[in-house]
Amino acid sequence: QKEVEQDPGPLSVPEGAIVSLNCTYSNSAFQYFMWYRQYSRKGPELLMYTYSSGNKEDGRFTAQVDKSSKYISLFIRDSQPSDSATYLCAMSFGNDMRFGAGTRLTVKP
Amino acid sequence: GAVVSQHPSRVICKSGTSVKIECRSLDFQATTMFWYRQFPKQSLMLMATSNEGSKATYEQGVEKDKFLINHASLTLSTLTVTSAHPEDSSFYICSARRGGFSSGANVLTFGAGSRLTVL
Numbered sequence: 322q323k324e325v326e327q328d329p330g331p332l333s334v335p336e337g338a339i340v341s342l343n344c345t346y347s348n349s350a351f352q353y354f355m356w357y358r359q360y361s362r363k364g365p366e367l368l369m370y371t372y373s374s375g376n377k378e379d380g381r382f383t384a385q386v387d388k389s390s391k392y393i394s395l396f397i398r399d400s401q402p403s404d405s406a407t408y409l410c411a412m413s414f415g416n417d418m419r420f421g422a423g424t425r426l427t428v429k430p
Numbered sequence: 431g432a433v434v435s436q437h438p439s440r441v442i443c444k445s446g447t448s449v450k451i452e453c454r455s456l457d458f459q460a461t462t463m464f465w466y467r468q469f470p471k472q473s474l475m476l477m478a479t480s481n482e483g484s485k486a487t488y489e490q491g492v493e494k495d496k497f498l499i500n501h502a503s504l505t506l507s508t509l510t511v512t513s514a515h516p517e518d519s520s521f522y523i524c525s526a527r528r529g530g531f532s533s534g535a536n537v538l539t540f541g542a543g544s545r546l547t548v549l
Contacts, residue, residue, distance in 0.1 A: 353536045364436070364523050364540035365474070409473065413536055416462060422473045 324348055327410055327421025336430050340397040344410035344421045347391065351412040351419075354386045356395045359407045359423065368408075369395070400428045432458050434526050436541025443514055444549055451509045451544045453524030459504035460526035464538065465497070468521045480507050514548040521545050 327344045334340055342356075353372055357365035369384040371377050371393075377384045383396040393412070397404055405428050410421040433456040443449050453463060462481050466474040480486040480501035488494050496518075498510040507526075511518055522545075525538040 355537060357540070362521070362543070362545065364434075364525075364543040367537060367539065370537045411538070413538075416479065418464075418538065420474050425471075 325410065325412065325419045325421045328424055329422045331425040331427060333427045333429060334400055336400060336402060336428055338400050338428070340400050340404070340426060340428075342395040342397075342408050342410070342424050342426070344393050344412075345391055346393075346412055346419070348412075348414070348419075349388070349391065350414040350417075353413045354384070354393050355411040355413075356382075356384055357409040357411060358404075359409060361406075365409055402428050402430050404428050432526075432528065432537075432539040434460075434524065434539045434541045436524050436544055438544055439542060440545045440547075442547045442549065445515050446513055448510055448512045449514055449546060451511075451522055451524070451546075453507045453509070453526065453541050455505045455526045455528075455539070458526075458528045460507075460528060461504065462527045463501055463507040464525045464527075465499060465507075465509050466523045466525070468523060468543075470521075474523065477509075511546065514546070516548045519546055519548045 325346045355370040356368045358368050359365040371386045374386045374388045381398045385394045407423040407425050409423045435454045437452045465477045477492045478486045478488045480499050482501050482504050486499035501507040523543040525540045
């Protein structure tokens with residue numbers, strides 16, 4: 322079993338849809354949870370990070386962490402074609418950081 | 431916000447030559463820097479972790495003599511691909527972590543990546 326599981330997709334939605342991206346993990350020691358967005362041939366850029374459990378909202382993006390279930394989510398409201406990218410979840414404890422495989426999202430106009 | 435600059439963004443070289451890629455944290459001191467390799471449509475593959483002033487820790491299967499990593503200062507780490515061959519062609523990405531106890535200290539900031547093509 323991988324430490325971090327993320328469905329690679331691809332995921333295709335119409336413009337304006339609500340997108341739900343998820344990751345599960347096995348290491349209960351993880352404390353920081355992050356979501357990165359990566360456009361083709363670019364480095365990942367940080368979207369949001371959360372420490373421990375809870376929700377965090379930033380504009381159209383909401384990150385949720387449920388440590389009891391070892392499950393994290395990223396919701397994108399009113400999705401736009403410019404949101405089309407690969408979304409990577411990441412989590413860390415100390416120097417140990419693990420990434421999900423990334424989910425390829427396409428938002429169609 | 432934290433910014434990491436990676437240079438060059440694209441490099442083409444002949445087989446057998448060495449290529450150096452630089453990773454700089456522009457507005458913060460990075461206690462730890464990471465180097466990744468990414469193949470098309472695949473996720474990041476961690477190659478090595480480097481802490482300023484000490485030897486890099488390489489992931490299993492990564493050749494230390496092939497991929498030389500130097501982290502001489504808190505703002506600069508370099509990856510040198512020695513005696514490059516076509517199979518080394520890939521997208522190399524660095525990231526840096528501030529460390530410490532401030533908010534976001536453990537979050538990674540990535541460089542824009544360097545595309546290496548070995549002919």
